[in-house]
Amino acid sequence: MLLNRFERLIVNQPLRPLTQRWIEAPPLRRLGAKLRGKQVLEIGCGQGEGQRILRHDFGARCVVGCDLDGRQLRRARRRRFADEQLQWIQADAEALPFASEGFDAVVSFNALHHVPNWDAALMEARRVLRPGGQLLLLETMRGFLEFPPMRRLMEHPREGRFDADQLCHAVQEAGFELRGTRSIPSCFLWLVAELRL
Numbered sequence: 001m002l003l004n005r006f007e008r009l010i011v012n013q014p015l016r017p018l019t020q021r022w023i024e025a026p027p028l029r030r031l032g033a034k035l036r037g038k039q040v041l042e043i044g045c046g047q048g049e050g051q052r053i054l055r056h057d058f059g060a061r062c063v064v065g066c067d068l069d070g071r072q073l074r075r076a077r078r079r080r081f082a083d084e085q086l087q088w089i090q091a092d093a094e095a096l097p098f099a100s101e102g103f104d105a106v107v108s109f110n111a112l113h114h115v116p117n118w119d120a121a122l123m124e125a126r127r128v129l130r131p132g133g134q135l136l137l138l139e140t141m142r143g144f145l146e147f148p149p150m151r152r153l154m155e156h157p158r159e160g161r162f163d164a165d166q167l168c169h170a171v172q173e174a175g176f177e178l179r180g181t182r183s184i185p186s187c188f189l190w191l192v193a194e195l196r197l
């Protein structure tokens with residue numbers, strides 16, 4: 001689901017790269033993310049800041065970013081970061097245009113809760129990952145989305161949003177072994193999992 005004006009303003013505001021780098025990404029490393037030298041896919045990459053972090057702070061070899069929103073992808077391409085190992089493609093997380101088992105890791109910063117059928121997106125993440133590959137998620141929980149001011153300002157699919165237990169359960173059902181989680185109760189969940197061999 002595309003971002004509304006307010007959400008676009010929030011994700012593209014000038015301080016966002018700092019919060020993503022210093023607050024959102026580090027817990028994934030502490031939970032066991034291992035991306036050095038890996039081929040990584042970021043789902044819902046937005047303006048591309050996550051890709052830059054995955055490449056430069058986590059040492060990924062190449063980071064392909066996909067997003068439903070052509071405007072955000074144009075923004076990411078404009079920013080470019082002088083890095084040939086970053087690529088962008090417009091795609092829906094529910095039907096990824098990539099071969100099976102082509103990535104060592106799949107990462108998503110706060111995109112899954114925008115996807116109407118996020119279970120299908122998890123199955124797609126599983127399909128494009130090689131066995132043993134890592135899934136890294138930072139996600140917003142239902143409790144935060146249902147907080148009245150958030151409901152008024154932001155637009156998300158209303159049905160079937162998840163809490164931490166539901167997301168962990170779905171990740172396991174999709175064939176992953178949980179390696180670690182951290183949560184801010186009812187608000188955010190960081191999760192690192194590995195696709196079972």
Ligand SMILES: C[S@@+](CC[C@H](N)C(=O)[O-])C[C@H]1O[C@@H](n2cnc3c(N)ncnc32)[C@H](O)[C@@H]1O
Binds near residue numbers: 003043069072110
């Ligand atoms: C809250 S933004 C997060 C963007 C970026 N990851 C960040 O942290 O700044 C959610 C992103 O997911 C994208 N998105 C929403 N639905 C999607 C879908 N079905 N497939 C791929 N991307 C999607 C949106 O266009 C948006 O860029």
